[in-house]
Every structure is written in C-alpha cells, then in structure tokens.
Amino acid sequence: MTRFGVIQFPGSCDERDALHACGMVGEARMVWHEDTDLDGVDAVIVPGGFSYGDYLRAGAIARFSPAMGAVAEFAAAGGPVLGICNGFQVLCEAGLLPGALLPNEGLRFVCRQVELVVDDAATPFMAECEQGDRLSIPVKHMTGRYFAPDEQLDELESAGQVVLRYAPGHNPNGSVRDIAGVCNAAGNVMGLMPHPEHAVDPLTGSADGLRLFASLAVSPAPRPEPVGS
Amino acid sequence: MKARVLIRPKEGILDPQGKAVERALPALGFDGVSAVRVGRLVELETDDADSLPELCEKLLANPLIEDYEIETGDAA
Numbered sequence: 001m002t003r004f005g006v007i008q009f010p011g012s013c014d015e016r017d018a019l020h021a022c023g024m025v026g027e028a029r030m031v032w033h034e035d036t037d038l039d040g041v042d043a044v045i046v047p048g049g050f051s052y053g054d055y056l057r058a059g060a061i062a063r064f065s066p067a068m069g070a071v072a073e074f075a076a077a078g079g080p081v082l083g084i085c086n087g088f089q090v091l092c093e094a095g096l097l098p099g100a101l102l103p104n105e106g107l108r109f110v111c112r113q114v115e116l117v118v119d120d121a122a123t124p125f126m127a128e129c130e131q132g133d134r135l136s137i138p139v140k141h142m143t144g145r146y147f148a149p150d151e152q153l154d155e156l157e158s159a160g161q162v163v164l165r166y167a168p169g170h171n172p173n174g175s176v177r178d179i180a181g182v183c184n185a186a187g188n189v190m191g192l193m194p195h196p197e198h199a200v201d202p203l204t205g206s207a208d209g210l211r212l213f214a215s216l217a218v219s220p221a222p223r224p225e226p227v228g229s
Numbered sequence: 230m231k232a233r234v235l236i237r238p239k240e241g242i243l244d245p246q247g248k249a250v251e252r253a254l255p256a257l258g259f260d261g262v263s264a265v266r267v268g269r270l271v272e273l274e275t276d277d278a279d280s281l282p283e284l285c286e287k288l289l290a291n292p293l294i295e296d297y298e299i300e301t302g303d304a305a
Binding site: 103 | 246249288289291
C-alpha cells in the first residue's frame with residue numbers, strides 16, 4: 001500500500017484535504033516543515049495554502065524549509081512528488097519544476113470549477129487517466145498564471161512535460177498555452193494549480209481529482225534508497 | 230553598508246498590476262501616462278556587499294520572471 005507524506009508548512013491550508021484524499025487510496029501521514037524524516041514515505045504531496053504567508057513571492061520562503069531539503073533529495077532519488085497550488089509554486093521556486101507562477105491576469109482571486117484536459121498520461125501521476133481525458137477540478141488562487149519563456153515551452157511540449165491544460169475557454173488566470181500542470185524531465189515531480197484533493201467525492205461535485213491519487217497508489221515509482229546509505 | 234534592491238517584472242512579461250494602475254490614472258485626471266510597471270524595493274544593511282548578487286538570484290528575485298538592480302553606498 002502506498003504511503004503518502006503530506007508536507008505541512010505554517011500557512012498551509014489544504015493539507016487536511018490532501019491527507020484525506022491520500023487516505024482514500026493508501027496510508028498517509030503529515031510531515032511538519034521542520035522535519036527531514038521521509039522514512040517509509042513512497043510519495044510526497046506538497047499541498048496548497050499560503051506557506052510562510054507567501055511573503056516576497058508565493059513559495060519563495062518555503063523552499064528553504066528543512067522539509068523541502070528532504071523533498072529535494074527524495075525527488076532526486078526518483079521518488080514521486082506532487083505539488084498542488086501553493087505546492088506547485090514552491091516546487092517551481094525550488095527549481096524542481098520548470099517555469100514560474102505569476103499573479104492572475106485579471107488580478108482577482110479565482111475560485112471555480114474548471115475543466116482540464118490530460119495532455120500527457122505517461123507520468124505516474126496520470127496512470128489512471130488517458131491522454132485526452134477531461135477532468136473537472138476546482139481552482140482557487142491569486143498567483144496561478146503559469147509562465148516560462150517560449151523556447152522552454154517548446155522544449156516542455158516536445159518532451160511531454162505538459163501534463164494538464166485548461167480546456168478551451170477554461171483558462172482562469174492567463175497561463176501561457178493554457179498550461180495547468182507540468183512535470184520535470186524525469187517525470188517523477190509534478191505540479192498543478194487546480195486542487196485534485198478537493199474533488200474526491202461526487203457529493204462535492206466531482207471525484208475526478210481522486211484519479212491522481214489513485215494513480216500514485218497503483219503505480220508508485222520505485223522507492224528511493226534511504227539517503228546516506 | 231546600506232543597500233537597496235529594485236525588483237521589477239522582466240521586459241515583455243505582462244504586469245497586470247501596472248496595467249490596473251495605468252487604467253486608474255485617467256479617472257483621476259492624469260492623462261498621458263503609459264508603460265506603468267509595478268515592482269518592489271528591498272532595503273537592507275549588509276557586511277558583505279559582494280554577496281548581494283547571489284542573494285538576489287537565490288531569494289530576493291526570481292531571475293526567470295524578474296530583473297533586479299542593486300544600489301549601494303550613497304545612492305542607497
């Protein structure tokens with residue numbers, strides 16, 4: 001059974017929902033931001049919220065937390081890491097994912113259900129999806145406009161690193177090329193602005209988000225060797 | 230030593246905050262203002278001015294989306 005670790009920063013606010021979503025498909029425990037112990041963890045979730053108040057830039061301070069040092073080592077060893085919303089911002093700031101997140105084009109906080117299209121299903125995060133699948137998942141953010149220089153975007157697209165796009169007419173923030181989620185070159189680190197952990201039960205409108213967590217449960221990447229051994 | 234770091238959105242990157250300020254100005258009677266860009270200013274004191282560029286690259290600015298200028302000494 002996949003064991004998830006959910007990172008909790010001061011200012012995180014979606015870690016409980018992430019823990020709940022992980023618990024529906026595996027085991028899950030919280031990892032406090034001062035902890036560096038990811039022992040026994042098969043997959044890491046960096047959740048949404050406003051880590052360290054999002055001072056300076058969203059995610060800029062959180063990347064220096066002790067837990068993120070451990071997450072970087074975990075990722076370098078091939079462990080799967082999923083960053084959601086603020087977690088996506090943190091992973092970009094940490095250099096674990098390409099690009100950056102800028103303030104929404106409309107300057108407003110957006111909070112709504114959006115339609116996403118699976119652009120590339122080859123990562124472990126998308127094992128339960130197929131290319132072209134549409135997912136209904138909510139967004140809620142102020143700083144979600146994905147940006148990378150054009151040359152880099154071309155590279156990401158040709159390498160299959162654009163995992164999710166907003167469906168036509170659903171781009172809520174002005175992200176370049178409608179990009180909602182990307183992964184690293186190795187395919188074991190992914191970030192997205194929409195919140196799959198808020199879409200795990202039909203009672204709240206959609207259970208499409210659960211497919212990301214279920215994907216990690218059915219196909220966890222090879223477990224990294226303990227660091228230092 | 231005192232230093233000031235000016236950080237602004239890179240040329241060519243849409244700055245919606247600057248646009249919002251620009252659009253608000255005519256309503257107040259300030260016509261003919263264009264190309265408004267909003268950045269931020271960081272003031273600090275340091276014993277090691279040589280480390281400022283690295284400090285900017287690693288924390289104060291995100292070089293992918295922001296440019297920065299460092300002023301030290303009297304200018305700061």
